[in-house]
Amino acid sequence: MRIATWNVNSLRSRIGRVEAFLERHDVDVLALQETKAREDQLPLMGLQSMGYEVAACGTNQWNGVALVSRVGLDDVEVGFPGMPGWGDPVAAESRAIGATCGGVRVWSLYVPNGRKPDDPHYVYKLDWLARLHDVATDWVEGPTALVGDWNIAPRDEDVFDMAQFARSTHVTPPERAAFQAFLDSGYVDVVRPHAPGPEVYTYWDYYRQRYERNRGLRIDFVLGSPAFAARVTHAFIDREERAGTGASDHAPVVVDVV
């Protein structure tokens, strides 16, 4: 079974690339972030004709996550227990969706950006991660994959130039500690062992031709519970998907499990 995650930066504007990506890599389950659409706005007909089911959530024009699966899409849950921000327009219910696909519990996650370290949204980000961690410790016994845009670069090697992030989010010690807490609870970065080398970015800002100059960040991750990680045979970052006009600013991450 092949599982992928992709911050698509608007599903409606990217639907052609999404369909081509699914076909090119023979993907069974695709977790999407920043769909930027309500469920009723989504162009699902093409995906359905390709044999996929879709579950989506999103209530505003900025966030939104979805799961696309052709190996089952059962027990769909929008959000997780204790998730902060209910009733907040920037927040909650459009950032997490979970379902059981092919025997694996998959969560598509769009971790809050944080904006600036002195912004209230940064506090909300850390709170959101803490609440997710609370429930994720209950899921670690089963075959679980926490996938998506974590908006954290856990290590210096995940950043093209640490000096440029001296006063920025994504690299602060509290954010990195929040990410590390998932690893300490048993979750494993299942991609890095299969993506060796110094530059394994998943995101390149649209500004300043950062993709062309390979000045990116690694912020999209597949964290697997031990039962999931033991089944991973291969993984890669589809860097080429970021090239050309009409690309998302994120590349998809693909994982194979037996």
Added chain:
DNA sequence: ATGGTAGAGTGTCTA
């Protein structure tokens, strides 16, 4: 400190 680009949709907001 600012601005650069892209996408939501008309006012700016978000990333």
